[in-house]
Structure formats: structure tokens, C-alpha cells
Amino acid sequence: AQTVEYEAMASLVNLRKRAETLAEQIRSYQRRASNIDDRSIAARRAIASACSLSEEQLPFAGELMDVAADASTWRLAAEKALHSLARTLLVPGDLLGQVTHAIDQLDGLGRVRWTDISQQPKDAEAGPADLVTKLDFAPGEAGAWLKAKITADYPLACVENDAAMH
Numbered sequence: 001a002q003t004v005e006y007e008a009m010a011s012l013v014n015l016r017k018r019a020e021t022l023a024e025q026i027r028s029y030q031r032r033a034s035n036i037d038d039r040s041i042a043a044r045r046a047i048a049s050a051c052s053l054s055e056e057q058l059p060f061a062g063e064l065m066d067v068a069a070d071a072s073t074w075r076l077a078a079e080k081a082l083h084s085l086a087r088t089l090l091v092p093g094d095l096l097g098q099v100t101h102a103i104d105q106l107d108g109l110g111r112v113r114w115t116d117i118s119q120q121p122k123d124a125e126a127g128p129a130d131l132v133t134k135l136d137f138a139p140g141e142a143g144a145w146l147k148a149k150i151t152a153d154y155p156l157a158c159v160e161n162d163a164a165m166h
Contacts (some may be wrong), residue, residue: 036060040087043109050102053095062086064138064146074158078131084113087147090142093118096134117145119150127147131156 040060048055062082067075077087091099091114103112126132132150137143 008070008164017084022071031078036062036087037145039110040112043106043112046106047089047099047112050106051095051098052135053098057095058089058091058099059138059142061090061146061149064090064143065135066148068134068136074131074134077158080132081131081154082150085154087113089114090117092141117142121145121149124148124152124155126151127155127157129157129159131158134158 044055044058044060047053048058059137062085065082065086067078089112093116096116096118099114103109103114130151131154132147135147135150137147
């Protein structure tokens with residue numbers, strides 16, 4: 001009986017720790033305008049600091065796009081489809097050498113995804129139901145690059161049901 005009680009108490013302690021960790025993550029997301037995780041934000045902060053850049057010069061793709069207000073039903077699908085891209089740092093070509101050097105020199109960043117936005121995505125046209133048409137993009141070079149990238153590399157049609165795919 002004591003073993004069962006001990007295991008129950010250990011489980012309770014672990015669940016409380018997990019609940020506190022999740023509550024802190026929620027508070028962290030509420031404090032910032034981005035939905036990028038803490039580890040990625042810390043990695044960008046370290047890279048920007050090492051390069052004497054502002055964090056705004058190294059945006060995450062996810063910070064430059066959002067689901068359009070009239071397409072909110074597609075939010076979950078967009079987040080799942082673009083999760084990996086959203087956590088990618090968009091690096092202007094003139095900063096690429098500096099940023100990659102900093103990434104190579106810094107320890108403990110975890111996995112850092114980045115892409116050179118001076119390399120234009122292939123030309124592509126979005127279909128009327130493509131996911132990219134459900135998104136809004138930040139103005140500027142990085143936002144325009146991101147829209148072109150999603151159009152070219154994520155030609156995902158948004159359909160209401162399976163029958164619309166056939």
C-alpha cells in the first residue's frame with residue numbers, strides 16, 4: 001500500500017511540475033507578440049547580439065505572416081503545414097556571412113534554421129484555393145520573399161472536404 005501511495009505522490013509532483021512549466025510557457029507567449037518558442041527566441045537573441053544586429057533584422061518567418069481575418073478557420077491547418085518554416089530565421093544576403101559565423105561560434109543554441117532571402121524562390125502562381133491566399137504578410141522585402149516562398153514551395157489547396165480533392 002505504501003508503494004502505491006508513494007507512486008501516486010511522485011506522479012502528483014511530476015504533474016504539478018509539468019503544469020507549472022506549461023503555465024510559464026503560456027505566460028511567456030502572452031508577454032510577447034510572437035508565437036515562436038523561447039529556445040528559438042533565445043538563439044536569435046544570441047546571434048543578433050554576436051553580430052551587433054537588432055532582433056528585428058533577423059525575423060522568424062512566423063513573425064511575418066498570419067492567417068487573414070476572413071480565413072481564421074484555416075489557422076490550425078496553416079500552423080501545421082508551415083510549422084517548420086515559421087521557425088526559420090530569414091537572413092538578408094548581406095548579413096549571411098556574419099550570421100552563419102555567429103551560429104558556428106555559439107554553443108548551446110540548439111537547432112537553428114535559417115535561410116538566405118537574397119535567393120529568390122522559383123516563380124509560381126497561387127491557385128485560388130491555395131493556402132498562401134489565406135495568409136497576410138508583413139510589408140517589406142522579407143514579407144514579399146516569404147509570400148513567394150510559400151507560393152512556390154507550399155502549393156497546398158484548402159478544401160472544405162475530401163470530395164473537393166477529387
